[in-house]
Amino acid sequence: MAKDVKGIQLTRVRELNQLKITRAFNEKWLPNLVRHPRPQRPGLGLTGYLKHIQDGRIQIFGKTEAGYLSNLKEEEMGRCLKNYFSLRLPGVIVAENIEPAGEWIAMAARYATPILVSELHTAPLISRLSAYLYQYFSKKIKLNGVLMDVMGQGVLITGASGIGKSETALELVNKGYQLIADDVAEFYIDSNDDLVGRANEAIKNLMEVRGLGILNINDIFGASAVLEEKKLNLVINLEKWDAKKKYDRLGEDNQCFKILGLEVPLINLPVGPGRNLSTIIEVALRNFLAKKSGRLTYLEACQAASTLPPGNREGAGGETT
Amino acid sequence: MIEKKQQIFNKLGLHARAAAKLSHLANMFSADIYLIYNEDKVNAKSLLGILTLAASVGNEIMLQAAGADEQEAIRAIGDLFDRKFDEEI
Numbered sequence: 239m240a241k242d243v244k245g246i247q248l249t250r251v252r253e254l255n256q257l258k259i260t261r262a263f264n265e266k267w268l269p270n271l272v273r274h275p276r277p278q279r280p281g282l283g284l285t286g287y288l289k290h291i292q293d294g295r296i297q298i299f300g301k302t303e304a305g306y307l308s309n310l311k312e313e314e315m316g317r318c319l320k321n322y323f324s325l326r327l328p329g330v331i332v333a334e335n336i337e338p339a340g341e342w343i344a345m346a347a348r349y350a351t352p353i354l355v356s357e358l359h360t361a362p363l364i365s366r367l368s369a370y371l372y373q374y375f376s377k378k379i380k381l382n383g384v385l386m387d388v389m390g391q392g393v394l395i396t397g398a399s400g401i402g403k404s405e406t407a408l409e410l411v412n413k414g415y416q417l418i419a420d421d422v423a424e425f426y427i428d429s430n431d432d433l434v435g436r437a438n439e440a441i442k443n444l445m446e447v448r449g450l451g452i453l454n455i456n457d458i459f460g461a462s463a464v465l466e467e468k469k470l471n472l473v474i475n476l477e478k479w480d481a482k483k484k485y486d487r488l489g490e491d492n493q494c495f496k497i498l499g500l501e502v503p504l505i506n507l508p509v510g511p512g513r514n515l516s517t518i519i520e521v522a523l524r525n526f527l528a529k530k531s532g533r534l535t536y537l538e539a540c541q542a543a544s545t546l547p548p549g550n551r552e553g554a555g556g557e558t559t
Numbered sequence: 560m561i562e563k564k565q566q567i568f569n570k571l572g573l574h575a576r577a578a579a580k581l582s583h584l585a586n587m588f589s590a591d592i593y594l595i596y597n598e599d600k601v602n603a604k605s606l607l608g609i610l611t612l613a614a615s616v617g618n619e620i621m622l623q624a625a626g627a628d629e630q631e632a633i634r635a636i637g638d639l640f641d642r643k644f645d646e647e648i
Contacts, residue, residue, distance in 0.1 A: 380601065399586065445607075
């Protein structure tokens with residue numbers, strides 16, 4: 239179920255430790271809403287070209303803005319600031335601990351605009367702020383399954399209730415891989431168009447194993463067994479072994495799991511007696527990584543070999559192992 | 560598929576113990592059963608899923624079931640809510 243978000247108050251933005259906000263002016267208007275994931279530097283907006291200054295975007299002032307304004311004559315500066323702040327922007331963050339001039343603060347106050355000051359340089363300030371805002375504003379979706387990091391890849395293990403998702407995940411944790419979320423994972427699209435999953439705060443680090451109860455993986459296995467969030471690379475769906483169903487015998491199925499408009503590779507794994515799922519998943523990941531790095535699958539190698547002249551066929555498949 | 564609005568009557572809301580009882584009960588039915596609250600939809604057979612809702616006393620949630628025994632499932636689960644998860648007198 240996807241959800242859209244309307245806005246985030248600057249009060250929340252101010253509390254983000256990673257932004258290193260040192261002080262705030264016009265605090266009365268901190269409840270203003272930022273309604274856009276991308277921060278904006280006004281640049282030419284201060285000279286009077288306001289066409290692309292967008293409503294709802296948080297504004298970032300750096301040395302350029304501060305320098306430009308301080309070089310203007312008093313009258314001119316007043317006019318620029320008035321034109322700019324009369325757009326009723328949600329708020330301004332001044333970077334590099336630059337002290338906002340009295341004129342800025344007064345004009346911002348006239349148009350209900352708070353000003354925050356950060357220690358960071360503009361580039362890291364913008365990248366940290368937009369990473370946070372992208373996560374905040376992006377469509378979110380909850381999926382049933384266990385999200386794990388296996389060999390550096392984000393893997394979502396799905397399947398019907400009781401099929402053994404958590405047990406398989408526990409084996410993987412025991413082998414040294416990391417848990418992100420058990421049972422329900424929340425996904426959003428980040429600024430790189432990647433699908434990133436994390437756990438709901440209420441169940442972070444927790445895993446339910448029938449017979450043992452709710453386990454805190456961080457307490458039992460240590461901090462190296464859990465991860466905050468992970469980009470999704472592969473979905474592995476566990477299903478009951480069905481003798482009538484045709485399973486992939488040659489490794490030629492390229493199935494996809496569609497979510498929020500993106501496609502993620504999908505593997506259907508039948509669960510049956512004598513199948514050690516955590517090992518099969520590890521091998522699936524090795525195979526996935528090999529394919530990703532350009533290795534040919536067995537079938538592709540056979541095809542490649544059959545197009546070679548007979549004399550060269552020997553050893554043509556050798557590179558693929 | 561059938562749906563039923565259900566209010567939460569027990570003081571502690573859908574905390575761990577209540578969620579365990581609820582998911583245990585839901586697992587007795589073959590139907591797919593979901594809880595919907597605040598635009599979030601979770602599988603009633605998943606204990607951790609129920610915990611993510613963080614629904615408390617007085618909140619209203621939607622029960623949804625689809626499958627052969629959906630009627631019985633909704634009735635039994637509604638009854639568990641009405642009995643305040645057997646926590647209080």
